[in-house]
Amino acid sequence: MIQASGLHKSYxxxxxxxxxxxxxxxxxxxxxxxxSGAGKxxxxxxxxxxxxxxxxxxxxxGQELTALRSGELNHARRRIGMIHQHFALLSSRTVAAxxxxxxxxxxxxRAERERRxxxxxxxxxxxxxxxxxxxxxxxxxxxxxxxxxxxxxxxxVLLSDEATSALDPATTRSILDLLKRLNAELGLTIxxxxxxMNVVKSVCDSVAIMxxxxxxxxxxxxxxxxxxxxxxxxxxxxxxxxAPAGSVTLTFTGDPQRPVVSxxxxxxxxxxxxxxxxxxxxxxxAVGRLRVALTGEAAPALAYxxxxxLLVEVAR
Amino acid sequence: MTWDEMAPLLWESxxxxxxxxxxxxxxxxxxxxxxxxxxxxxxRGGLRPLPVLKSVLGVIVNVGRSLPFIVLMIxxxxxxRLVVGTTIGTAAVVVPLTVGAVPFFARLVETALREVxxxxxxxxxxxxxSRTAIVRKVLLPEAMxxxxxxxxxxxxxxxxxxxMAGTIGGGGLGDxxxxxxxQRFETLLMxxxxxxxxxxxxxxxSLGDAVARRLSHSK
Ligand SMILES: Nc1ncnc2c1ncn2[C@@H]1O[C@H](COP(=O)(O)OP(=O)(O)OP(=O)(O)O)[C@@H](O)[C@H]1O
Ligand SMILES: [Mg+2]
Numbered sequence: 001m002i003q004a005s006g007l008h009k010s011y012x013x014x015x016x017x018x019x020x021x022x023x024x025x026x027x028x029x030x031x032x033x034x035x036s037g038a039g040k041x042x043x044x045x046x047x048x049x050x051x052x053x054x055x056x057x058x059x060x061x062g063q064e065l066t067a068l069r070s071g072e073l074n075h076a077r078r079r080i081g082m083i084h085q086h087f088a089l090l091s092s093r094t095v096a097a098x099x100x101x102x103x104x105x106x107x108x109x110r111a112e113r114e115r116r117x118x119x120x121x122x123x124x125x126x127x128x129x130x131x132x133x134x135x136x137x138x139x140x141x142x143x144x145x146x147x148x149x150x151x152x153x154x155x156x157v158l159l160s161d162e163a164t165s166a167l168d169p170a171t172t173r174s175i176l177d178l179l180k181r182l183n184a185e186l187g188l189t190i191x192x193x194x195x196x197m198n199v200v201k202s203v204c205d206s207v208a209i210m211x212x213x214x215x216x217x218x219x220x221x222x223x224x225x226x227x228x229x230x231x232x233x234x235x236x237x238x239x240x241x242x243a244p245a246g247s248v249t250l251t252f253t254g255d256p257q258r259p260v261v262s263x264x265x266x267x268x269x270x271x272x273x274x275x276x277x278x279x280x281x282x283x284x285x286a287v288g289r290l291r292v293a294l295t296g297e298a299a300p301a302l303a304y305x306x307x308x309x310l311l312v313e314v315a316r
Numbered sequence: 317m318t319w320d321e322m323a324p325l326l327w328e329s330x331x332x333x334x335x336x337x338x339x340x341x342x343x344x345x346x347x348x349x350x351x352x353x354x355x356x357x358x359x360r361g362g363l364r365p366l367p368v369l370k371s372v373l374g375v376i377v378n379v380g381r382s383l384p385f386i387v388l389m390i391x392x393x394x395x396x397r398l399v400v401g402t403t404i405g406t407a408a409v410v411v412p413l414t415v416g417a418v419p420f421f422a423r424l425v426e427t428a429l430r431e432v433x434x435x436x437x438x439x440x441x442x443x444x445x446s447r448t449a450i451v452r453k454v455l456l457p458e459a460m461x462x463x464x465x466x467x468x469x470x471x472x473x474x475x476x477x478x479x480m481a482g483t484i485g486g487g488g489l490g491d492x493x494x495x496x497x498x499q500r501f502e503t504l505l506m507x508x509x510x511x512x513x514x515x516x517x518x519x520x521x522s523l524g525d526a527v528a529r530r531l532s533h534s535k
Contacts, residue, residue: 048442077444088439092457092531102443104453153443 001026001157001189002047007056009042009213016042017053018213024157024206029183029190029283031200033235034210040193043210044161047191048080049073061156078106081150085162087142089134095145096121096130102152120148124178140171147178151186158182160192164199172196176203197235201282207232222284225251228313237289239276243315247275248302250290251311260308261290267304270296317502325492326508330516332487335406336478340413341471348418348470349463351377352425353451363437363447380419385477388416389484409486413477421470428462429455461532468524472517479513489513 002024009017016039024030032040045051047058049065057066063076089098096117103113121127124144134142143163150158160179164172180203182188194200200207200221208218209231217224217231224232233251234241243249252260265272277290294301306312351373357363358370383391389412396403396411432455440454456463479490489509497506 050438050442071446074444074446077442080442082439082442084435084439086435088433088435090436090454090458092460101440101445101453105440105443105445105449149443159442 001061002191003059004043004047005057007043007046007053007058009046009051009053015213017046020056020213020215022208022215022218024189024191026189027183027187028205029179029192029203031204031207032191032193032210033195033200033207036195038210039213040210041161044159044191044193047159048077048082078102078153079155079157081153081155081158083143083146083150083158083160083163085165087134087146089142089145091134094130095126095132095134095137098134098145099148099152102149106153116152120151123151124148138171139167140174143167143175144178147182151182156189158188158190160190162193162195164194164196172199179203201236201280203283205283209235221282222253225253225287226311228311233289236280236282237278239289239291243291243313244275245315247291247293247315248298249313249315250292250305251313252288252290252309253285254309260305260310261292264301264304268297268301270294270298270301317496317505322505322508325496325505326512329487329489329492329509330512332406332482333475333478333489336409336413336481336486336488337471337474339410340417340474340478341467343410343414344417344421344470344474345467347414348421349425351418351422352429353455355422355426356429356455357447357451363450377419377422380415381423385412385416386480388412389481404485406486409478409481409484413474413481416477417470417474420473421466424466424469425463428459428466431462432458461528464524464528464531468521468528471520471524475513475517
């Protein structure tokens with residue numbers, strides 16, 4: 001749905017993007033993670049060409065945006081919704097008129113606009129608040145208006161730059177739930193930037209981790225969790241790094257309740273001491289990660305664990 | 317001089333001032349607003365960056381701003397004659413008043429428009445709004461409280477200019493004060509004129525503030 005290849009962008013001496021490839025599949029929620037200055041916002045703004053990349057191409061919903069002229073680009077942008085960290089609502093307009101803005105831009109007739117706006121406000125749980133001014137709303141409600149406005153053009157893609165960073169945890173939760181619902185009900189593809197691991201854990205299907213203008217790691221969360229040495233896994237699970245030499249780190253997906261460890265102790269001549277571990281609820285199901293030290297006949301025990309589908313990483 | 321003698325004079329002069337200021341306000345907005353918008357839109361990092369054009373415009377505006385009104389008024393007499401065919405009378409005064417106020421107002425417009433957050437402008441761009449739509453539907457409405465405040469300051473400045481312009485034949489309260497108060501030592505008339513000017517300026521300022529406050533929805 002979004003295909004970016006070889007994106008370069010620099011501001012004078014600063015290289016914000018240094019050869020980024022991004023592939024977001026239709027209907028998925030894709031998270032971009034990274035420290036401040038990694039180039040996340042620049043990447044997102046390149047997707048709808050608010051920022052023109054120095055090199056590289058961007059294709060959204062089958063249309064190569066980098067090849068369009070400015071009038072055509074304005075047209076294409078109407079099918080790409082965007083929400084913002086500080087909401088970016090027009091204070092001179094009511095809530096309803098804010099949501100109507102993109103429809104006005106598209107030249108939708110008044111009666112149809114009013115119908116759509118009412119529908120959209122209902123969809124985001126703000127039915128009846130259309131006459132309010134943005135400053136009368138809470139942060140979470142403002143972001144709902146932002147979302148309703150972003151959906152007005154019936155977009156295929158929604159871009160979100162830290163849309164929950166200005167919100168408290170409970171409100172963040174409710175906004176994420178809304179995004180998830182829109183993803184499921186409308187089949188909306190969502191590309192979101194965040195620095196909160198929680199956001200990634202609770203909604204994302206795929207992620208890219210950025211640093212220094214490059215993507216260091218990307219793919220589906222389930223796939224990355226199964227990849228040895230994955231940064232994402234290390235970021236999600238709070239275990240001390242680096243792992244002490246000789247320790248074994250087990251990552252298990254599926255049913256974390258399964259007593260694999262006690263099975264190993266029963267079946268093999270090993271002692272297991274637990275060094276640390278946790279279970280995290282991810283969008284695709286629960287995942288556990290456990291660090292243990294094995295004494296005794298470790299090799300057959302580890303083979304057994306691998307056979308059971310666990311990812312086994314032995315630190316040296 | 318008695319009240320009965322003063323009243324018609326005051327009335328006529330107030331009316332002349334109102335005419336001069338009113339018409340020049342209309343023309344100032346007509347020319348100053350687009351110039352102010354252009355200063356923002358053509359700026360580096362603006363909606364349509366044309367830095368050279370913006371610099372030229374900026375220099376012209378600065379020249380206009382740096383000339384004292386009384387000098388400008390005399391310097392543009394040939395231009396005034398070209399536009400209205402005469403250099404005396406109320407209509408003739410509207411020309412230098414407008415020329416003097418346009419750069420002033422344009423800068424205030426520029427400042428007000430710059431107050432509009434870049435995030436809302438970008439949000440509008442992301443929604444596929446054309447540049448014209450962004451100016452008309454985002455920049456101007458969002459800057460409205462600032463624009464009204466700027467207009468208020470401009471009208472007050474125009475009242476000041478009009479007192480000077482009055483002496484070249486436009487009449488008005490300033491002219492009245494000079495002719496009677498200064499040249500004929502009619503102290504009472506002088507005082508009444510001053511009070512009247514203060515009251516008018518005060519009224520305009522309060523009105524402008526009230527409108528700006530009404531329009532301001534940010535907090
Ligand atoms: N308009 C700009 N002009 C100059 N430099 C810029 C501009 N925008 C971004 N940069 C630089 O590009 C780099 C990447 O910035 P970007 O905003 O994409 O980072 P980010 O990952 O979104 O960071 P954050 O988490 O703080 O939002 C930074 O070094 C930043 O200083
Ligand atoms: Mg950013």
